[in-house]
Amino acid sequence: MNYGIFIAFLGAALAIGASGVGSARGVGLASEAAAGVVADDPKKFGRLLVLQLLPGTQGLYGFIIAIMVMSNIGILGGTPPQNIATGLTYFAACLPIAVGGYFSAVSQARVCVSGVNIIAKKPSESAKAIVSASLVELYALISFIASLLLVMNVNKVVGIL
């Protein structure tokens, strides 16, 4: 029985699942806070929208990694992993966006809620609130690029193994 494909499949599921849960929590929290401000002043919705969306990017990154893995392991294309080691390599390649995506989305949500509070008090400072939230995005991006490079180079690792 070839467990390789199962383990690789698990990695893809984790990449999209963990980052998706993080993003769902993040967007939910930021949107809830934004709704509190919009309830009093609906004109601020436009400024708040960016802060609501920012924690959602991690889920998108996880989705791209999962699609890439599935394109390589014979589900959407490519060839199925021939052994457990290849499956584990795909699994390892998914970990950066799964872990980094989840935690960065949750942390980013806190910064976004702080940004919502800034906009509630000083709407003219909304750019500063967005820049602050974008700082956390850097680490989500690093996780995404790490997973991307790892998935793209799985065959090289398998060759060495």
Next chain:
Amino acid sequence: MKEADYAYASAYTRTLENKMLKKSDIEALLSVSSLEEALRILSDKGYEYSKTGQGIDTDTMLKEELLYIWKEVKDACPKDAPIYILLYQNDFHNLKAILKSVFSGVAYESLMMEPYTISPGEIYHAVSEGKIENLPEIIREPAANAYDILARDNDGQLAEIVLDKALFSLMYKAAVSSKNDFLMDWVDLNIALMNMKVALRGAYSGKSREFLRDSMLQCKRINADELANASAQDISNLLEVFRQSGFEEAADAARQSISAFEKWCDNELIRFIQPARYITYGFEPVFGFLVGKQFELKAVRMILSGIRSKIPAEALRERLRDLYV
């Protein structure tokens, strides 16, 4: 109680905080020469008032502002939010006023504080008919004790102390069940301040150590036994206990006058809640806003009645407490 449950309520109270009076607004209010001018400033900050045949009813304006704020915050908070702890103070105030009314025959309606958790009408019917057992559980026992004291000895001061003690015990139990450290600490501070007030008044009126100790509750900030002992001796011993417990400013204020000490107590409560403004989200900023708003309304009431009575701005400024924002 999860802090994320308050994301909406916290953000909403930030928007309401924007409309709170700042130091500059208070200074503007103190500099006006007429009530109409003061009301114009308040109107710009969202206070709504209407002119009646008898002039402008500022008491109704302040009451409606408080009720509006409470409704907004209550609707924004999760259902089990322990903000109702603040309403217990109004319930007990109403109970005290109704007990006094029943025993002295004066009208109680105008003395009632809103919002509340127990309707004043319900309290009045139970107390006036002597059916204390019909009262809700949270005030039943203290109401029965206070009723007995008034019926037996007509000792209003003792009845008031019994009710104050019961109120803070109830608030502490509610704070503990909420499992919120900020709230527990806030109630602890209130108990410490109550003990210090009892001790200071006791020192001036020469109350016995036992009476003082029975009037106090144990708290973390200041030892109730030490306070009662020192208060029963003399005022300088009491002020020394204040200092040793880290309340140097309280000792200085108490040396000046009781009103200076009471102002210090109120400012201490404001200083305690002010850091809640910098908490991103959670119960704390919501609770801090509610307490801060109550202090703001007290300040406005003081200024408006000062303008009516033509009290000089300097005298009013001295009496005013710090603000939340």
